[in-house]
Amino acid sequence: MILALQIGGGFIVIAALLQAGAGMITQFAGALRKRHMDQQRLAFFKKQTDILIKRAETDRQRNVLTWSGKRKFRVVRRQLENKLGDICSFYLEPHDGGSLPPFLPGQFLTFELNIPDQPRPVVRCYSLSGSPEDRDFYRISVRRLGPPPSAEPGVPPGLSSNFFHNNVKEGDVIDVMAPNGKFHLDVHSDRPVALIGGGVGLTPVLSMLKWLADTNSHREAWFFYAVRNGEDIACIDEIREIISNNSNFHLVVLYSDPADDDVAAKNCDCAGYLSIDVMKDYLKTSNFEFYICGPPPMMNAVTTSLKEWGVPEEDIRFEAFGPASVKKAAPAAAAESSASGGEAPTVSFARSNKSVPWSEAAETLLDLAEECGVQIASGCRAGNCGTCATAVKEGKVTYVTPPTSQPAKGTALVCIACPDGDIVLDA
Ligand SMILES: Cc1cc2nc3c(=O)[nH]c(=O)nc-3n(C[C@H](O)[C@H](O)[C@H](O)COP(=O)(O)OP(=O)(O)OC[C@H]3O[C@@H](n4cnc5c(N)ncnc54)[C@H](O)[C@@H]3O)c2cc1C
Ligand code: FES
Incomplete structure (x- = not known):
């Protein structure tokens, strides 16, 4: 009887000890979990602080390093970007060897070109097609313009674009005004973005994509690139590489005039013009910031249908390469x-x-x-x-x-x- 009582008492003590032990383990696990969460919060806070510090420093450099009026740049490299050979990139380094201000992704440079036989310098703007994170050079990509198809005989081809293609060589020095323009990615936003480029209107949105990639952005990004066909498409290897290295980025290529096997060979994702129906197939929701640059008919169609889809005006940002009808x-x-x-x-x-x-x-x-x-x-x-x-x-x-x-x-x-x-x- 006494033995039974002793055994029973032993069990009670063991049970009490086990309960106390379990309580301690739970407390310990809770403390560990809390510590882990605190560490995670701290890491997140540190990352956000680092981002804010980097942004503030970039803003400071943009203000300090910018210049007014003209600055001389040396063309250090030329590169044809499409099979047709009518889009050529020019890499520019400051002739004075000074630092470059970081630009906002989507901004452009203004050039003052001394073209022979022109009574005055010809002024034209070209979007920066490189990444703002490339701090040693600027890149622009210029499409050579011929006379419009409907033009009377004798109408001259585009002045500046042909001058770039025919005359501007590596080693040449040209006058450039500082990066400018309101059509740029909202670099402080975390919202998903749809970047839409038509033809050479690719340039500013490519710069946006490159910036997102170079800053390891977690934003969902869709890149819609509409061109005539595989002869016309430019910088596509560069774009595909960025997309394949970032699982949150997606590419949709549209050919308005594809070859017979282009869709089957997956050279493009869709045949035809970019329409809201195509975009809805991929985006599912309209909760995106839209950035659009391309020919006026495309921009008019896309901006109008985005509004009809319920996208607020402030989420639709566009730029025309000239006096486009959208602006008017x-x-x-x-x-x-x-x-x-x-x-x-x-x-x-x-x-x-x-x-x-x-x-x-x-x-x-x-x-x-x-x-x-x-x-x-x-x-x-x-x-x-x-x-x-x-x-x-x-x-x-x-x-x-x-x-x-x-x-x-x-x-x-x-x-x-x-x-x-x-x-x-x-x-
Ligand atoms: C903000 C911004 C960014 C830009 N970014 C880029 C870019 O990244 N890449 C790019 O390639 N372009 C870009 N552009 C467009 C660029 O600035 C030029 O407008 C373009 O290169 C054409 O200039 P051009 O001097 O070659 O042609 P222009 O000499 O201005 O001629 C334009 C067209 O008019 C035709 N033309 C000339 N005279 C006549 C006439 N008498 N009658 C009828 N037609 C005539 C020409 O044949 C040509 O087709 C951008 C423009 C802006 C505003
Ligand atoms: S502001 Fe550029 S031509 Fe008017």
Whole structure:
């Protein structure tokens, strides 16, 4: 009996010890788990802090290293980028050997080219097609432009693009203005992105893709690349390599004019033009930031259908390589006033001694000036480069689209401006 009691008591003690032990183990495991979570939180916090510090340093360098006016760059390399041979990349290093400001992915450079037989330097913009993380050189990729298919005989081919292709050699030095432009990736966002490039409109979105890859971004990224066919497509090996190294990136290639076996051979994913239906097949949801650059018909179709799909306007960002119809869709105030029966304002070009009534058809003061034979230098024709800034002697302008940066006081960017009443320009 005593033995039984002793054994029973022993079991109770053992059970109590086991319970206490289990409690301690649970506590210990809990403490370990907490420590692990604290470490994870700390690592996450450290990573976020590192990112913020790096961003702040990049912003600082962008401000400190930028330059105003022209800076000389040496062409250190040329590279054809497609089978057709009409897209060529140019790698540029600063001639002064100084550091380069980091640019925002999607921005462009403005060039002032001294082309023989041209009365004045020719100003043109080219998007940076390299990664902002490449800090030793800039890269642009230029498509050679022939006369438009519908042009009368004798119409000259594109001035600047042909000059680049035919004349700009390795070792040459050219004048370049600092990176600029509002069409750039929101580098502070963590949201999924859809990057859409049509033809040579690939360049700014390629720079965005490269930046996402070079900064090890975890953002979901879809790259839609629409071209005519395998002869036309540029930089495709570079793009495929980036996509294959990043499981969160996806590529959709569209050929509008494919060869018979292109789809079967997986040279492209779809035949035809880029449409919202194609995009919906891949994206499933509209919760993306969309960046679009390409020919005006593609941009018009895509931006309109994205809005219809419910994508908020602020999530649809686009750039046209010129005075595209997308940009001109906004109504001009002066055009509205004359359409509503008011008298058309008078536009005077003081130095050329010409005065004409504002014409709705002109769309911008730059177009009107050119129609009247008044010479005003222009570059981007999209309010980006500042080349067309013209002094306003009397009156004021209304902007068709907001300028990228405010022009100097008393001047207007006439490529995107209409008169707001009678106006006198110093041109
Ligand atoms: C922000 C921005 C970024 C850009 N990025 C790039 C880029 O990355 N890559 C790129 O390749 N381009 C880019 N562009 C476009 C580039 O700036 C030039 O507009 C393009 O290279 C054409 O310039 P060009 O001097 O060769 O042609 P232009 O001399 O301006 O001629 C344009 C077209 O008009 C035709 N033309 C000339 N005269 C007449 C006439 N009398 N009648 C009818 N037609 C005529 C020409 O044959 C040609 O087809 C960008 C533009 C902008 C605004
Ligand atoms: S031409 Fe570039 S801002 Fe007007």
